[in-house]
Amino acid sequence: MSKYTAPRGTKDITPDDMPFWHYIESTSRSLFSLYNYQEIRTPVFEHTELFERGIGDSTDIVEKEMYTFSDKGDRRLTLRPEGTAPIVRAYVQHGMHSKSKVSKLYYCGPMFRYERPQAGRYRQFHQIGVESLGSALPICDAEVIAMGVHLFDELGLSGLSVAINSVGCPVCRPVIEERLKQFIGLNLEHLCGDCNRRFDSRPLRILDCKNSTCKTYMTGLPDIRDSLCHECKDHFNYVVGYLDNLGIPFQINPQLVRGLDYYTRTTFEIGSDQLGAQNALCGGGRYDGLVSQLGGPATPAVGFAFGIERAVMILQEMSDYHQRVNPLVYVAPVGFDQVAKSFLLVDRIRRAGYRVELETSKNELKTHLKQADKLNARLVLIYGEDEANVDKVLVRRMADRTQELIPFDHALEYIVSELEDDTF
Ligand SMILES: [Zn+2]
Ligand SMILES: [Zn+2]
Incomplete structure (x- = not known):
């Protein structure tokens, strides 16, 4: 502990x-x-x-x-x-x-x-x-x-x-209290100290006493609405x-x-x-x-x-309660040199209103994908040396494991249309 x-x-x-x-x-x-x-x-x-x-x-x-x-x-x-x-x-x-x-x-x-x-x-x-x-x-x-x-x-x-x-x-209220006191007064000696103390000044409080013994003496209570x-x-x-x-x-x-x-x-x-x-x-x-x-x-x-x-x-x-959260995009720069440009893309996606996890502490594609799976990401964007050389981003759909190379400057547009697609 x-x-x-x-x-x-x-x-x-x-x-x-x-x-x-x-x-x-x-x-x-x-x-x-x-x-x-x-x-x-x-x-x-x-x-x-x-x-x-x-x-x-x-x-x-x-x-x-x-x-x-x-x-x-x-x-x-x-x-x-x-x-x-x-x-x-x-x-x-x-x-x-x-x-x-x-x-x-x-x-x-x-x-x-x-x-x-x-x-x-x-x-x-x-x-x-x-x-x-x-x-x-x-x-x-x-x-x-x-x-x-x-x-x-x-x-x-x-x-x-x-x-x-x-x-x-x-x-x-005074009429209600008087009727209550007439009823409660018969058993006052059996009620708790709080109830006894409140009997004269605040008899209504006796009705919400949490003491279980006091509660049993409330059966048969006159309906206060009659007063x-x-x-x-x-x-x-x-x-x-x-x-x-x-x-x-x-x-x-x-x-x-x-x-x-x-x-x-x-x-x-x-x-x-x-x-x-x-x-x-x-x-x-x-x-x-x-x-x-x-x-x-x-x-x-x-x-x-x-x-x-x-x-x-x-x-x-409730078993049928499910929280709706907006889908997650996982961005995986592969190699330190790719971090700055990935960060730029991440910034664009967040400003478009989407949830993004940028993971820079992993260098292996395999560990990236494992982590993205764990976080339940819908899309993974892979940006490594190969992608950087052709100025493209690899977009992977986690649901069906398909992927596509998209020109870097069109990536945002493509990602937004993927996320808006509600058939997932
Ligand atoms: Zn009244
Ligand atoms: Zn009591």
Whole structure:
């Protein structure tokens, strides 16, 4: 084993994995642009207070999972554990609310949580997320959910379904919490310390307690949607109506509250039958109070985020997934004197937009061909003394081992037409 390894809970994204990452990132970017979303990038660390106020100080994230430190200027800083609070901070800081009625933003980058590492779960993990700020309309929730489903469809995942719930608004939340407390209160002594501590101030958090004993006491829980106010009920019915209209399958899950305090009304998760039932690919919801809570004007908003690691794992398990890469040209100068002119040809091919491997450390034609085979090159260009004497290049097609001598100055044209030929 090497002397130094990546810290526990982190991992290198190696060149073998990278095509999957690029595929997910580029598919996400082009899909989000169809919905007219724009990218935003925020720092990986923020003032700790942003997360304490934004995510809620009685959540697992803030209580147990944040990487918090003081810098040399004694500022309390935290590596971002999620993307929404920083986006909202930037939205307020840049006065985006005054520039357009609705701001549609997406982000992509590393997040940090001190969690127990398990398969597909890391302490530095990566999320892609979207935030639509400025509209309170239920069509907006439905559009964000539909966009998530569209994205995973586009990535090639099958059996997608949405789990959805409403966690109410400041008007009906106290009613919901009261009913929950009546139900949970009967068994409070059996629940864990966290649940007991959160019972009075944040009873909704008990629903996402990860403790398995606590979970067993949640069966028979009253449907919190019965306590929703009229506006919240209407909103929810419209959202599921729009999903129905698009033919997006969904199940209502009355216990789905998500582990963050800022959600209001809609909460949702998107899952795939390629994952276990408990495993969501993506989660999100509406957060109408967060912008004002972080010092901005009252602004309704809705968004989602998903973990790239998990999406990569699923794609890697799918046997029918093949990465398309553009074909490789292998250029083999035979002899040192042929290197400069070969390099010139290589430069021309690369500028035409093709992938080229220039190999100058081998002098034997045989070893060149072996290496080209290993790299899966489509064409090999051989340029040795014989070719130089007649000012030509030998172009060898690796698929059928045929080859042809082409005048040096026509080589580029010939190679491009060979590579454009898609019958290989
Ligand atoms: Zn309400
Ligand atoms: Zn608990």
